[in-house]
Amino acid sequence: MPFARISLRQGKSPDYLRGISDSLQRALEESFDTPKNDRFQVFHQLDAEELVFDRHYLGGERPRSDDFLIIAITIGKPRDTATKKAFYRHLVDLLAVSPGIAGEDVLIVISTSQRDEWSFSNGLAQMADAASVASP
Amino acid sequence: MPFARISLRQGKSPDYLRGISDSLQRALEESFDTPKNDRFQVFHQLDAEELVFDRHYLGGERPRSDDFLIIAITIGKPRDTATKKAFYRHLVDLLAVSPGIAGEDVLIVISTSQRDEWSFSNGLAQMADAASVASP
Amino acid sequence: MPFARISLRQGKSPDYLRGISDSLQRALEESFDTPKNDRFQVFHQLDAEELVFDRHYLGGERPRSDDFLIIAITIGKPRDTATKKAFYRHLVDLLAVSPGIAGEDVLIVISTSQRDEWSFSNGLAQMADAASVASP
Numbered sequence: 001m002p003f004a005r006i007s008l009r010q011g012k013s014p015d016y017l018r019g020i021s022d023s024l025q026r027a028l029e030e031s032f033d034t035p036k037n038d039r040f041q042v043f044h045q046l047d048a049e050e051l052v053f054d055r056h057y058l059g060g061e062r063p064r065s066d067d068f069l070i071i072a073i074t075i076g077k078p079r080d081t082a083t084k085k086a087f088y089r090h091l092v093d094l095l096a097v098s099p100g101i102a103g104e105d106v107l108i109v110i111s112t113s114q115r116d117e118w119s120f121s122n123g124l125a126q127m128a129d130a131a132s133v134a135s136p
Numbered sequence: 137m138p139f140a141r142i143s144l145r146q147g148k149s150p151d152y153l154r155g156i157s158d159s160l161q162r163a164l165e166e167s168f169d170t171p172k173n174d175r176f177q178v179f180h181q182l183d184a185e186e187l188v189f190d191r192h193y194l195g196g197e198r199p200r201s202d203d204f205l206i207i208a209i210t211i212g213k214p215r216d217t218a219t220k221k222a223f224y225r226h227l228v229d230l231l232a233v234s235p236g237i238a239g240e241d242v243l244i245v246i247s248t249s250q251r252d253e254w255s256f257s258n259g260l261a262q263m264a265d266a267a268s269v270a271s272p
Numbered sequence: 273m274p275f276a277r278i279s280l281r282q283g284k285s286p287d288y289l290r291g292i293s294d295s296l297q298r299a300l301e302e303s304f305d306t307p308k309n310d311r312f313q314v315f316h317q318l319d320a321e322e323l324v325f326d327r328h329y330l331g332g333e334r335p336r337s338d339d340f341l342i343i344a345i346t347i348g349k350p351r352d353t354a355t356k357k358a359f360y361r362h363l364v365d366l367l368a369v370s371p372g373i374a375g376e377d378v379l380i381v382i383s384t385s386q387r388d389e390w391s392f393s394n395g396l397a398q399m400a401d402a403a404s405v406a407s408p
Contacts, residue, residue: 003379003381014321021324038329039324039326039329040326041324041325042318042322042323044180044322046178049150049153051177052175052176052179053176053177054173057174057175058257072139074344074383081261088259090259091259092259093259103258106257107255107257108254108255109249109253111247111383113381116356117381117382117384118381119364119378119379120329121378122375122376122378125356125357126330180316185289185290188293188312188313188315189312190309190310190311190312193309193311194310194393194398195393196393206314208346217388220389220400221397225396228394239395240394243391245346245389245391247346247385248389
């Protein structure tokens with residue numbers, strides 16, 4: 001893994017979603033050392049009344065806009081605080097370039113699972129079995 | 137935070153969703169001491185075959201109805217059992233008033249993340265950086 | 273519990289979803305000793321651009337197909353590695369029969385919550401209160 005769930009307002013183009021997907025994947029590879037091709041993401045496109053968020057709480061200088069998105073990521077092994085911080089900064093920088101999202105509009109939340117809590121295919125617990133497999 | 141995902145049957149009005157949102161936010165503020173304006177919620181409105189639930193398992197005297205909802209909340213620091221129990225009771229009481237949901241129809245599940253697993257904006261780890269910030 | 277979220281491509285029949293639901297429930301009962309009727313599941317049916325997955329990463333001999341699904345399960349008590357492995361294998365075997373999904377197309381990820389993090393109805397913390405209640 002990781003497995004990411006991205007929640008945002010309805011109405012963006014497939015290209016816009018692709019930009020988010022690519023920037024997220026690149027940030028994971030470069031900051032979390034996630035393997036290339038280890039990409040599993042779900043997008044939830046929501047109506048205005050289905051995505052409720054405060055425009056100011058721990059936000060930036062400008063209020064959050066309608067481009068606001070929540071990126072919830074489940075990872076498969078612990079990362080230390082410095083590594084997480086580097087990931088947040090890198091992801092926000094990449095999203096600013098593609099698809100072009102302001103830093104104010106990016107909320108990230110990570111949940112950490114155990115290595116034996118993943119089965120990628122065929123009912124195998126690949127992470128638990130192969131300590132040498134790169135971690136999700 | 138917290139970050140809440142609410143799953144329910146399709147067909148409710150925006151006012152009904154707003155009632156859930158407000159009751160949930162108030163319960164978090166009053167029982168978990170969540171800051172005002174720290175509100176981040178996603179609603180998943182589902183067809184009948186997309187929301188599968190048992191009408192009786194650990195339920196109330198009456199079976200669960202089509203108003204059944206699942207409130208899944210990710211929080212940013214541990215709460216003790218007594219605090220969680222008070223939150224459940226308070227949330228159910230508030231939802232009974234607005235938008236008017238029976239206690240039988242409210243399922244709540246909490247997941248706990250670490251303080252450094254949240255970035256609210258601009259790639260910063262606000263909770264990890266400021267011990268004085270109220271906890272999500 | 274457990275509480276399961278299943279993400280898959282749009283366009284399957286209600287019978288197909290029911291097959292997934294039944295196979296998942298049976299695997300939970302038989303491998304995790306989940307109580308009968310303890311069934312709570314949400315299906316997210318997604319457009320192609322909303323479900324992003326690599327066709328090969330830790331996959332099978334054949335690439336993942338458009339039938340690919342992600343089963344994310346929150347459970348209420350820890351299970352050991354052997355129990356999880358048995359569950360993965362059993363679930364994949366059952367899904368192959370009904371609704372008929374190849375092992376390559378099944379990704380499973382588990383998250384573990386605490387017993388006091390569940391309220392099934394009426395604002396009660398049934399799992400925390402009754403140690404004798406079967407675990408979610």
